Amino acid sequence: MSFSKPMGEVVRLPIPNNTAPADDSAPGINAAPDDAEDLRSEGAADVDTSFEVQLDPDADAEGVPVDDGVGYLLDDPEGDAYPVIPHHLRSLAGVGEAIGRHTRRAAHRLAFHAVRAPRYLALAGVWGAVGVWRLIDRQLSWWWVSENDYLRSLAVAQGDSREWYKLHREVKETRRVRGTILAGQAAAVLAGGLLLVKFAPWWGWAAVATVAVPWLAHFGRPQDHPIIAPATTVPRFRLLNHDVVLRAYYSAGLGHAEKMNEQVTFETTMSRTKEGEGSQVKVVLPHGTGFDAVVKAKDKLASGLDVAPSQVYLTHDPSSHRRHTLTVMDRDPLAVPAGKTPLLDCKRRNIWRPAPFGLDEHGRKVALGLLWISILIGAQPRKGKTFSARLLALYAALDPSVRLSVVDGKNSPDWNKFAMVAYHFIRGTVPNRAGDPVRQFIAALAEIKQHIIDTNDFLSTLSVEECPEGKLTEELCRRYPKHLFIWMLVVEEFQNYFELPDQDDNKEIAELLSFILAVGPSSGVVLLSSSQKPSGVGAGDVQRLFNRYRDNHAVRFALRCGNRNVSDAILGGDAYSEGFDASALPVGKPYLGVGYLYGADDHTPTVRTHLADHGDAEKILTAARRMRERAGTLNGYAAGEDTGAPDRDVLGDVLAVFGADPGLHWTELAERLAGQFGDRWADATADAVSAQCRDLGVPSVDVKRGGVTRKGCRKRDAKAATDGTAAG
Structure with missing residues (x-):
């Protein structure tokens, strides 16, 4: 017989009566943090981290992402699947960084334990001696069949002599057999010791000690006194399960555990986030309680979960005002800096591509178009x-x-x-x-307004084949x-x-x-x-x-x-x-x-x-200026122009200062312009003049003057550019 559940019905999950144990014996609680974090960051999907404990035995292990990361978020090209080769290992620089990180960690551990090696040896000797005594005591107890004492005492208390004699005979026989075994074992150990003394070199003793002493020390030490201390800290996160979530919601006044119509339920099982940095569950509020109430009670909810408010994230379900996804991060993600901007590589960017802005609460890159x-x-x-x-x-x-x-x-x-x-x-x-x-x-705003008008007018003159939608595109720019x-x-x-x-x-x-x-935005502003x-x-x-x-x-x-x-x-x-x-x-x-x-x-x-x-910023802008100088797009204030004054006739002024000279260095040209047209070129530099001339079609060439060859322009090129502009 099979049963089917109608689609869309909320499944109320069974809630365990007791929470998972919070001691150190809980599986996964003391997992090494560095290895777990590295594996998680490298895209390993099936790695046991320090937080990934089985909170709900029947829970689905696969998490449901809070959002799809569509739009400005830079998604993995593989979608929800983890990449075959992690992104940071797809370049030599990434591989080198990973090798360096593991090398530094290994060096730290080596140095940490090398300094403490004498202490480890002393503790191993002490607890090894205790281990020998515990081993002898355990074997004697095994030989004496001490577990049978209770049964014989019970037979005496009940006055059952037949049962007592039966147990006594069995104990005597067992002691005889076990005594024989122990005698053989003692003879073998004694013979082995004599052979070592007579024939074994020093390295043989060292090999035996290397195997025997650690084992005896581990056998003799108390469970809460490790001999070798960890070289790194061990993270401990809040143990999150359905009981903890229910307690938090009820303490925040978002329902009542005893009233049937006011109980909080769950639409999904507890699961890890896609990035492995937190836990999440889809919560269904009681009828009459909406998402607004959860938002107002967020601080109380965080207190009930025993975390900081910045670790709690609520995502509204657009299909229902009662439903939302609760995400609780392991650590406070907002206290971890996003680091320096990737723009520090000073490489050329494309405004038509998203700009790197930072990291979101899940550690994903955020880029804004x-x-x-x-x-x-x-x-x-x-x-x-x-x-x-x-x-x-x-x-x-x-x-x-x-x-x-x-x-x-x-x-x-x-x-x-x-x-x-x-x-x-x-x-x-x-x-x-x-x-x-x-x-x-005001003048700048008026100029931008005119640019918007001119852009729209220019787009309207283009053919449908060239500009099918009448919009600005990268190709048209x-x-x-x-x-x-x-x-x-x-x-x-x-x-x-x-x-x-x-x-x-x-x-x-x-x-x-x-x-x-x-x-403005539709015109590229x-x-x-x-x-x-x-x-x-x-x-x-x-x-x-x-x-x-x-x-x-x-x-x-x-x-x-x-x-x-x-x-x-x-x-x-x-x-x-x-x-x-x-x-x-x-x-x-x-x-x-x-x-x-x-x-x-x-x-x-x-x-x-x-x-x-x-x-x-200065480093990036210095590189940006060089790019603009090479591209011939350095203009306006940066090029020494007075953007608040009427447009000047660059080629006309340049031709006017040439005189009879066939060519001038850019430095000379800037000096002549400043001298003859101080109202328009007073602060002009050689780079600014060069950029404006090249933008108008005047090439920058080698000009020899006074026996010195430098970059400049020729009069015939300036005149040709003037004629071409007039003809256009």
Whole structure:
């Protein structure tokens, strides 16, 4: 007879009455941490780690991932299957790193035990002597048949003489047989000892001692006194099973164990996460209790589980408000830094590919696609907001085809090095020696707005065969680099430009930013905004435009916030009901750069961003400038141009300063331009002039002047480029 269960019915799992033992004898509790972690990180699917104990005998061993990792998460190409060859062993550098790691561990263990070798020998001798005595005592007890004493005493107590005589005869016979065996054993040991004394060399004694002494020492030592101490620490995790989870939910007020209609049940068995870093189970709440209640009780739930709140993750089931997946990490994943940014290799990047951002709570790489979106980053001061925004801007800087505009509303040194590559570089809100930053910002926004309009107009002129969907593509940007390119606008502390003394400036900036936010992403303009004050800014139309600008960002990244209202302003009103409150993120130095990445995908990870400090940023930007110089895309502020002034006729000015000379070095050309056209070329450098001329079709060639050959340009090439531009 067979029984079938209708699809969709919740299976209530049997809950064991007693939890698994928590002593050291529990299987797997004292597994060596280093080997287990290495095997786990190398993709071994069937490795017993220090936490993988059988909590539920009938449980399915295969875990169900909390999310599929689709979108910005960099998945394994094999899908759910573990790779045949781990990713870190697919290169010589990865193999070398693995060999080095194991070599360092082996060297540490060797040094650790070598220092303690005399102590080990002394303990082995002491416990070896105890082992000899215990062995003799056990054999004597075996020979004397001491286990029969109870039966004979029982026969005496019952007055059964026949049974006593029967047992006595059997004991005498057994003692005779066992005594013979022991006598033979003693004779053999004595003969072996005499042979060793008479014939064996010193290494024979050493071989016997090597085998006998460790065995006797192990036999003689107490179970809780190991002779050889471990060279590494042994991790111990919370023992998680269904009973522990039920206790936590009931103590958090999410149900009642005694009331039938208020009991918490489970839809799946307890299992390990796909990454092997935690445990998870799908929980079904009582009728009338929803996911919102679990979110509010998260701290109490963590207390019931005896873990930190940052180890508890709740994933809502879109099919039911009663169901969710509870994931409990073995360690606090947010306290483990994600490490330095991979951009430090200073290699050229492609803006059409996702930018590495950090690691999520499961240790998976998080990469964010920057195109077609706008990004809002918010947090309290000194929580990693600027560093997070700078990571994405550094990625864009390493693509020479990307035009970069940096506007720093707080006028801090954090963005100063971007002056090496930025087309616009604007700091503060108060006029200074560089000019009026407010007017410069308005001019920059107007230029970006015009670029958006020009891009859409240019795309409309292309044929259906060349541009079938009327959208910007990577191929079109390569084909028409002068007309189509990606432009990133970074606005740090953007609220400062909504609170200017001049209300007309506030309104003009607000209207331009709103236009760019609404239309820019589809035209290849990436907007990266950051703020520590995302609400309560402006009044009237300015306030309305500010809120619209803030709320229309497609992707939000919220680090630690002061309160829930600020978190909602950054993440949006729906985030809290989904379990995301940036004001509840942990506080402390280990948690700098930790935040919720909301809106990039259906799943919202808790990201630990990579680190790029000031020195790292300078190194990356120096490489980015060289790339732009070689590609001929260094322009604007970085090239010494006044981006707030009207466009100058580069080729016309160059031809005007040549005079009768057929060719000039770039250095001479820059000096002549600065001397004759100081209003337009006062700060021009040789690199800047070279980049602009090459961008207009003037080749950089060897020019010999005064017996010295250096790079420069020829007058005929400049004139040919001028004629070609006019003809085009």
